Amino acid sequence: MNRLKADKSAFVPTKTGKKRHRLSRALICLSYFLVLFPLLILFVWSFTGRWSWPHLLPETFSARALGELFGGYSGAVQVLLSSILLSTAVALIAIAVSVPAARAIVLTAFWGKDFLKFIVLLPVIVPATAFAMGVHMLFIRVGLSDTVVGVILIHIILCLPYTVRIMSEVTAATGDRLEAQARVLGASPKKTLISITFPLAMPGIISAFCMAFIVSFSQYFVTLLIGGGTVTTYAMFMFPYIQSGDRTIAAAYSLLFVLSTLLVFIVLERRIKKYYNIEDVFFFS
Amino acid sequence: MKLKRVAALLLALILGFTLFISGCGRNAAPPQNQKGFDAVVSAAKGTTVNFYSWGGDEKINKWIDTVLAKNVKDNYGITLKRIPMDDTQTAITKLMDEKQSGVDKGSIDMLWVNGENFYTAKENGLFYGPFTAELPNFQKYIDQDSDDIKYDFGVTVDGMEAPYAKAQFVFINDSSVTPETPKNAQELLEYAKKYKGKVTYPAPPDFTGSVFVRQIIYDVVGYDKVNAAGTDKEKIKAAIQPAMDYLKELKPYLWKEGKTYPASSGQLDNMFADGEVVMDMNYDPNTVAAMIDKGTVKDTARDFIFDKGMIGNTSFLAIPANAPNKEGAMAVINAILTPELQASKYDPSNWGALPVLDNNKLSDSEKQLFDKIPLGKGVIPQSTLLSKRQPELPASVVPIIEEIWQSEIPNK
Numbered sequence: 001m002n003r004l005k006a007d008k009s010a011f012v013p014t015k016t017g018k019k020r021h022r023l024s025r026a027l028i029c030l031s032y033f034l035v036l037f038p039l040l041i042l043f044v045w046s047f048t049g050r051w052s053w054p055h056l057l058p059e060t061f062s063a064r065a066l067g068e069l070f071g072g073y074s075g076a077v078q079v080l081l082s083s084i085l086l087s088t089a090v091a092l093i094a095i096a097v098s099v100p101a102a103r104a105i106v107l108t109a110f111w112g113k114d115f116l117k118f119i120v121l122l123p124v125i126v127p128a129t130a131f132a133m134g135v136h137m138l139f140i141r142v143g144l145s146d147t148v149v150g151v152i153l154i155h156i157i158l159c160l161p162y163t164v165r166i167m168s169e170v171t172a173a174t175g176d177r178l179e180a181q182a183r184v185l186g187a188s189p190k191k192t193l194i195s196i197t198f199p200l201a202m203p204g205i206i207s208a209f210c211m212a213f214i215v216s217f218s219q220y221f222v223t224l225l226i227g228g229g230t231v232t233t234y235a236m237f238m239f240p241y242i243q244s245g246d247r248t249i250a251a252a253y254s255l256l257f258v259l260s261t262l263l264v265f266i267v268l269e270r271r272i273k274k275y276y277n278i279e280d281v282f283f284f285s
Numbered sequence: 286m287k288l289k290r291v292a293a294l295l296l297a298l299i300l301g302f303t304l305f306i307s308g309c310g311r312n313a314a315p316p317q318n319q320k321g322f323d324a325v326v327s328a329a330k331g332t333t334v335n336f337y338s339w340g341g342d343e344k345i346n347k348w349i350d351t352v353l354a355k356n357v358k359d360n361y362g363i364t365l366k367r368i369p370m371d372d373t374q375t376a377i378t379k380l381m382d383e384k385q386s387g388v389d390k391g392s393i394d395m396l397w398v399n400g401e402n403f404y405t406a407k408e409n410g411l412f413y414g415p416f417t418a419e420l421p422n423f424q425k426y427i428d429q430d431s432d433d434i435k436y437d438f439g440v441t442v443d444g445m446e447a448p449y450a451k452a453q454f455v456f457i458n459d460s461s462v463t464p465e466t467p468k469n470a471q472e473l474l475e476y477a478k479k480y481k482g483k484v485t486y487p488a489p490p491d492f493t494g495s496v497f498v499r500q501i502i503y504d505v506v507g508y509d510k511v512n513a514a515g516t517d518k519e520k521i522k523a524a525i526q527p528a529m530d531y532l533k534e535l536k537p538y539l540w541k542e543g544k545t546y547p548a549s550s551g552q553l554d555n556m557f558a559d560g561e562v563v564m565d566m567n568y569d570p571n572t573v574a575a576m577i578d579k580g581t582v583k584d585t586a587r588d589f590i591f592d593k594g595m596i597g598n599t600s601f602l603a604i605p606a607n608a609p610n611k612e613g614a615m616a617v618i619n620a621i622l623t624p625e626l627q628a629s630k631y632d633p634s635n636w637g638a639l640p641v642l643d644n645n646k647l648s649d650s651e652k653q654l655f656d657k658i659p660l661g662k663g664v665i666p667q668s669t670l671l672s673k674r675q676p677e678l679p680a681s682v683v684p685i686i687e688e689i690w691q692s693e694i695p696n697k
Contacts, residue, residue: 049580052560060580068343073350133382140386220371225379228392229335229368237340240371244341245551248579 039258045251065252076237080256083217083234084264090152091212094159095167095205102167107176124161132222139226146228154226155219159212166211170204199276206272210265217261322421322619328612330362334394335610336617337376340369341551344575348636352629353621361616368393373402380411380605391607395614397449399600400438404680406603407445413604413611415444420615422622423447428643432676433599439512439679446601447618450630450638453597453670454496455588457557457565457573457663466589470504470531476564477538483563485540485547485556488695489687493550496596497566498690499678502528504591508675511682518685525686529693536694546695558582568598570670571637574661578633587663594673599641628654633661639670 045051049060069076104110105117123131135154136145144150178200182192198205220235227233238253334357340346346367354365370376376396383391398406406412417423427434427448434448435441458466463480467473477484487494502511505528514524536543540562547553550567557565558581567573576582602621604614620626624647627640640655647655660666678686 050558050582052558062580064343064579068347073347075350133378136379136382137386140383140388145383145388146392221375224368224370224375225382228379229337229366229394230392232366232368236369240340240369241343243371243549243551245549245555246341246343247555248581249343 039255042251042255042258045247046255048248048251062248065248068249069252069256074237076234076253076256079232079237080234080260082232084260086148086152086231086233087155087213087216088264090155090159090216091209093152094156094163094212095208097156098160098163098167098208099201099205101164102171103176105164106168106171120164121161123158128221132225135222136225145226146230148227148231151223151227151231154222155216158219158222159215162211162215163208166208167201167204170201170207174200202272202276206269209268213264214261217257322419322615325419325612325615326361329610329616332610332613333364333366334613334617335366335368335392336395336397337368337370337373337393338397339371339373340367341371342575344636345638348630352635353617353626356626357617357620360620361613363613363616365617373398377402377405377411380406380607381409383607384409384411389607390609391605392609393605394608394610395617396603396605397600398446398603399598400677401680401683403437403446403601403603404440407440407443411606412445413606413608414446416604416611416615417442417444417447420447420619420622422619426622426624426642426646428646431643433597433674434641436676437599437601437680438677438683439681442601446603447622448641449600449602449621451597451599451641452568452639453570453674454500454568454595455566455570455573455590455665455670457567457586457588458563459583459586461583461585462560463563466587468592470501470591474531474535474538477535480563481538482540482542483561484538485543485553485562486566487550487553488546488548489690490684491547491549493553493566493568494546495683495687496568498528498532498686499683500591500596501531502686503596503675504528504593505531508678511678516679516681516685518688521682521685522689525689529689532690532694543694554581569637570639571633571661571664573663574633574637577662584662588665590665590670590673592673594675595670596677597670597674598677624651624654628658631655632658633664637661637664639667 044058046065047061047063048058049062051058068074101120105113132154135157139145139150139154144153179192179196182196183189187195217233218235219233220239223231223233224236234253234257238250238257241250241253336349338345338349346369349365349367354367357363357365373396376393376398380391380393417427423429429435433451437446456467463476465472465476465479467476473484486497489495489498502525506525511521511524514520540546540556547556553562553565554567554572554576556562558576565573570588573582573586573588577584577586602614602618604611604618608614621630622642624642627642630636630638631640644652644655
């Protein structure tokens with residue numbers, strides 16, 4: 001039976017092709033829907049007063065979330081901007097650490113390599129609260145508690161498991177043969193770095209940046225514990241509302257959270273594409 | 286060989302680190318403030334006060350950011366910085382870590398706290414004080430002999446925190462949905478039978494779920510009997526058994542037949558707003574007005590209380606022992622205890638928190654500040670609430686009751 005079917009389809013390839021085409025389009029539409037529909041709900045909730053069962057649409061609308069976010073008194077917008085700055089700094093430093101670390105892990109052999117790989121993953125393995133309290137005790141001792149540097153450091157530590165992992169995969173995929181080739185052909189180490197190493201690593205760097213940015217941008221507990229009052233972040237404003245169940249305010253905060261993250265990613269990608277003059281690689285736009 | 290060396294090295298490192306940690310700890314005694322309040326005010330001028338405050342309510346946050354911040358800026362030249370928390374325990378954890386490491390200059394100047402967190406902080410010497418006696422407005426406006434001021438969940442305050450707001454537990458329903466307002470636990474059971482599957486309460490240890498269970502205990506057993514049982518788990522269990530039997534009887538009529546409970550007060554508020562349940566409850570009697578004002582429920586929603594009375598508590602403001610700006614915090618707390626700010630805080634369009642000042646100590650014009658504030662929609666008048674006020678149980682008993690509920694109710 002199966003064979004017969006297979007034979008039949010072999011004779012009419014276009015029809016199956018069309019079917020496949022339709023299927024893939026349906027899948028694409030479905031994934032768009034799965035991503036965009038929750039965002040749409042967040043958008044509607046941001047302006048909802050009352051929306052009780054069984055109403056399909058909100059019964060009343062309210063602008064109180066707009067007042068909270070943009071009314072000026074809560075300071076949400078300033079905090080959003082400073083949080084973006086903080087998380088960008090964290091992501092950049094995390095990458096600056098991860099790229100050489102990943103190269104060392106993948107391309108060289110050294111004593112204790114497996115142990116190092118394991119250590120890097122620890123922040124995601126150890127329960128977050130226990131980990132944060134341990135780091136807090138240590139930071140108090142070395143004078144990093146209640147400082148911006150301390151907050152940046154703890155965020156970086158939490159980002160490293162992801163960024164090192166991503167950069168290791170990318171480094172393993174590209175290897176160092178092209179670099180060797182460039183050196184053989186007479187390129188200086190600097191030239192090799194700029195013309196070969198960075199462009200090859202760039203897709204990985206962008207993924208790692210995004211991951212690190214998101215990890216840092218959504219930290220709440222450690223920022224409060226390590227930073228004290230010196231650093232207030234957007235997540236610190238947002239989480240109490242999510243926890244207390246104020247859906248209108250929480251939805252508005254979350255929506256702005258998602259949109260500003262997306263904006264950062266798009267700006268980053270545009271800049272990098274422009275710098276490297278690449279058009280055929282698509283990350284976000 | 287190699288492995289052994291690595292192990293030895295690791296062990297040495299761990300040992301060294303532990304010694305380092307334990308060696309560094311030293312106890313910082315809170316400095317005794319001998320200066321008069323004028324000196325406090327002049328020292329506070331131009332400083333910043335970091336106020337750690339639960340940040341889950343838009344109205345409270347707005348009141349702090351606008352009214353309170355402006356008031357202390359104008360009167361004392363202080364910049365108030367609000368640090369939002371989703372759980373006050375985070376601040377207590379931070380103070381504990383700092384205490385263990387002997388940090389005598391932390392980052393928290395002022396903290397909104399009560400109940401178990403105050404108990405933990407007091408037991409561990411995390412707070413500065415006693416300081417309330419030094420505040421002119423505390424002397425002038427507060428009834429220092431009232432239990433609401435002297436005790437915080439059964440723990441003596443001893444001047445280690447100043448009252449901020451009073452709260453009292455209330456039930457909420459919508460008169461257009463259910464006209465009845467149960468007046469005792471028995472009537473609540475009938476109510477739950479009538480609206481089967483549409484009544485529930487948050488699962489303790491949620492703050493509100495926990496006080497609901499205590500409220501049932503008060504109504505079925507009585508405050509005196511539970512309080513007399515002390516802190517022994519077996520004795521408490523024996524004392525509250527009739528209340529546990531009541532909750533078991535209530536269980537099959539609850540939402541999802543009592544097999545599961547909302548995890549938080551916020552979730553129950555949302556379920557009530559959505560019409561999924563017909564009854565809500567909150568430790569803040571003004572919540573209903575706030576919900577009507579926000580538009581999440583209809584204006585036919587209202588508070589109701591049991592005839593025997595409802596549990597009330599006071600929330601407080603404390604200054605950590607390692608606060609970098611104790612003078613600033615004291616000045617802000619003194620400002621909060623003025624009739625102007627207490628009245629503004631009482632206004633339901635701002636926050637709606639019950640004031641902590643003693644009405645007998647207010648002048649006529651000061652009394653008017655409170656009298657002219659309209660009662661929030663659906664809210665029971667303050668005088669009725671206060672006449673039906675029952676004290677909280679000691680903070681150490683609360684978790685024991687939560688444990689008993691956990692083992693007796695959900696899975697049986």
